[in-house]
Amino acid sequence: MHFLEFDYSEDAQGVGTFDAMASVRPDQVAAVRAEIVQVLEWAHSAFPGLQAPLDDGGEWDFNLQEQEEEAGDRWYTLTLSMGGSPQFCAAFRQRFVYA
Numbered sequence: 821m822h823f824l825e826f827d828y829s830e831d832a833q834g835v836g837t838f839d840a841m842a843s844v845r846p847d848q849v850a851a852v853r854a855e856i857v858q859v860l861e862w863a864h865s866a867f868p869g870l871q872a873p874l875d876d877g878g879e880w881d882f883n884l885q886e887q888e889e890e891a892g893d894r895w896y897t898l899t900l901s902m903g904g905s906p907q908f909c910a911a912f913r914q915r916f917v918y919a
Contacts, residue, residue: 823852824859824900826917828909835874836909838902838916843889849896856884856900859916863902866911880904 824840842852863880864871872878882902889895902912 821855821916823848824855824916826902828913828917830909834906836904836906836912838909838912839899840901841897841899843895843897846894846896849898852896852898856898859900859902862915863908863912866915867904867908870908874903874905880908 823842823844826838826840828836828838830836842848844852860882863882867879870879871881873881880902881904882900884901885897885899887897889897904912
């Protein structure tokens with residue numbers, strides 16, 4: 821990963837969340853989106869059919885936000901949050917954090 825660097829937090833039940841944010845120029849947005857696609861494709865293939873809200877029994881879920889900032893130069897902020905079970909978080913950490 822060149823743009824996405826994940827921070828980790830965990831609740832008392834062991835459910836973890838990985839958060840990454842990238843603020844980039846317009847010419848870098850496609851590269852950030854490509855990294856996001858790589859992460860989501862991995863999650864869908866490593867834990868197929870298990871994406872759903874964690875409160876509804878899902879193994880993992882995500883939230884993706886994109887915002888264009890127009891203060892002075894144009895910047896885009898993309899935020900990806902991935903939450904999951906302890907098993908998902910261990911696999912995610914091995915693939916994207918310690919890789």
